[in-house]
Amino acid sequence: MSNDPSVPPTSPDSEWKISTRAVSHGRPAPDPGAPVNESITLSSTFHAGGPLDYGRVGNPTWTALESTLADLESTQSALCFPSGVAAISAVLDLVPVGGVVVAPAHPYSGTRGLLNERQSAGRFTVREYQPSPTADISAELQGADLLWIETPSNPLLEISDIAGLSQQAHAAGALVAIDATFITPYIAQPINFGVDLVVHSVTKFLAGHSDVIMGSVATNNDELATRLHTIRTLGGAIVGPFEAFLALRGIRTLGVRMDRSIANAQTIAERLLTLPVVEKVRYP
Template sequence: MAEFPTRAIHSGQAPDATTGAVVPPLYLTSTYIQDGIGGMRNGYEYSRSANPTRDSLQELLADLDGGRAAFSFASGLAAEDVLLRSYLAPGASIVMGNDVYGGTYRLASKVHVPWGVRLSTVEMSDLDAVRAALAQTRSGSSTRSGSSTRSGSSTGTGGSTDAAAAAKTVLWIETPTNPLMKIVDIAALAEIGHAAGALVVVDNTFASPYLQQPLSLGADVVVYSTTKYLGGHSDVVGGALVVQDEQVAADVQFLQNSAGAVSGPLDAWLTVRGIKTLAVRMERHSANAQRVAEALVGHPAVERVYYPGLPEHPGHDIAQRQMRSFGGMLSVALAGGPAAARSFAESTEIFALAESLGGVESLIGYPSEMTHASVKGTELAVPENVVRLSVGIEDAGDLVADVEQALTR
């Protein structure tokens, strides 16, 4: 098998058969001529169900993560929602980390809990606590975050009985976490999850498939916001699931088509374009973030630097074992408290104050009021002195100088 950078450029990207164009064409079409009633050409009838450009992206994603199938959606949260609705039913359970992305927690707690799914949060680095949380789901009791007793029926996407669907559990892992960069052992958690009969899901957005391969470590499903490192240029919104189990893949495919939150062909084409440079970008993101993190360590204005590439970072050894490198994301706790954090976030010149992450340009954000505002007042609330940096691929010296000048404002 070819190495990752080669597959990122060529998998699913055969030259156009008609013209020989090296870049496959963008299929901006909603429908397809049929050869008689019910006579689809090569499986295409309507672009919600299938589109050649989206298919090329899905083939590429499945290959890069080593999955059975991949599915591309209009956003990362759309991908998460389809996965949860296709697998769970009222009475089923989700066990997730106590510092997952705020949007993921909002989706689970504000959409799926009212539907009847139980939600528990746990410190994922505490393996015994994870075992206990999973054991509670099997006993039918809820832990934190509030459980709903609203009744309902199964969606029936996989033909399971209501009772069987309600007994299911999803173990939701995020590593590195957003924004405190916690690292957890995917292989160990996958073993624990499978022993409890749970579907093991890993949000791999921060690492990307170049830096981390969750399926090879035992996960069942990988989730991405393709808006971030996969697209890589802050010009497209999307999400994806990469699935190993045949039945899970069939259920996701059914709901992807039935609910319709698919990525459009232009979004898929832009994401493919971004993935072609993923390997070289992630190398530069990682190298730059390491430089910035090391420059911030020991700075008198900085209380703590959260970056897995630092030897003192909790989980550094695990990250060394399961990641190719440490990625482009880091967070900083300011010694001067919330006021200092706000000032820092608003004083950089190269780092742009903006939502999102993973683009070629450097971004800075204040999670408590921006990306994680939805979890304020909960266990997942981000400390108000924390600032998150998405380190881009600009010159590393310029980036270091920018954060240093911002700390002196």
């Protein structure tokens, strides 16, 4: 499934670095006199005959944001949701009734809440694993439908081998989804390590200004993208065009902000290590 804009955003050269792509993608065509930013499209309906018909199905401002996220993640498509938890919930909806989800023992609290609630309701079974760079979870993956990876995890910053876990999951016939919120596409694109679905809380590093609640899912699998779009459309879990505009604006400075965040975190971690009252520092 492809994101189909009413006005195709510009397409940066694939060889451009990630910061340049974040600045350049998702903008209107550079025609003389044209605006450099995607407009905020406040319309519930669209004239017949075009790629859009109703505002719950699509919006040009979403399209600019989603095409940018897909470009940054090196995927064919991306879909935005009104929160990170809504994005996670949509991915979990892909698991068949009675299925099996293999998840880390200490995931983000919102993820843990969704897993617990759905397991208690009999929606699916959850098997836990302990993340580590050398984890062998082949036993837990037997008969599983979905492997959930979170690295670095929130808040314990546990590290997993994305490629290794993805290989184990695919050998067992399971899909692989990753919460890559703390990585961001600035650091790595998990799709290149064998992941099927890349989930973000756009709220955090991507939007970056503490003024947007949003989530996203990116994938190279057209069937999964179509199913996720259906889940979003029928469930009404859509983002507002203003929020999409704010998130896209935030992404423009992703590279600058990530460089500073990484440098600041490194300095803080090093200083904490010198304090006798600090027993342990979890970093990265």
